[in-house]
Amino acid sequence: MRHSFILPVLLSLVACDALPRDPGGTSTRIEQTRSFSVALADPSVRSAPEVGKLIREIERRTNAHPQWRAGLGEKLLQQLDHGSLDLLIGRFTADSPWATAVAFGPALSSSGPKDAPIELKAAMRNGENRWIMTVERASRAISTEARNQ
Template sequence: MKLGVVSAFLLLGACDALPRDPAGTSERIAQERSFTVALADPTVRSAPEVGKLVHEIERRTGAHAQWLPGSGETLFQQLDDGALDLAIGRFTADSPWAMDVAFGPSLSTGGTTDAPLKLQAAMRNGENRWIMTVERASRAISPEAAKE
């Protein structure tokens, strides 16, 4: 009986560590109290969802966004390398980076019916705790994201 109770407490304690960030993104953000973000497409800066998303992530993490310059393909490599925490832009469903980065839920959709462009955040693949934080923030600020 005592062994079962001890095992249960050990399992409960381990649950706090899930999901994990193998590269420690969430832990670093909590320690440094900042995260890096850049716009893959500078034209999205005026989209209200961008500011709402960043503010919601700041609220959830207690960290401040540090905006970095840059756009386009170089940001995806920075995400993959861990030099950038978040890239926000409009992406197509068949983005060539879909296997290399994690895309969050769509905040809004534009473009044409044949080629929709989804406004969404991209994060480093595998950093599951950080990805979950951004996904929850996305769903909290966007009715479209909440449906996904």
């Protein structure tokens, strides 16, 4: 009787290791290829120190290297939504029309008025929860580092 209880518990613990999941396989692909695709919604954000810090932190957490892609705004958001781009970094407002189509990470920095800030942050494909969690943790790590300096 005791063994019949232990086996399901062990199986469920093993299954938990795969959570959260990426239905599109983003994290698995990044682990296998050791690269992730990234673009800037606006080339001017390249000079923001938070961008380099975020990329380095994601590299550290994934053992993968960025593959930079060129493009601008709307087209890049479409690529992100379709899964042909892993990460988009840019300045976004809270009322961005893409707020329901993509997952935004925590703000790396913000500017503008407090009631309508423009936030520098990463965007990921909705539903790729393991990848989103990785980027969110990396974003929080560098945001915390900046506040402590």
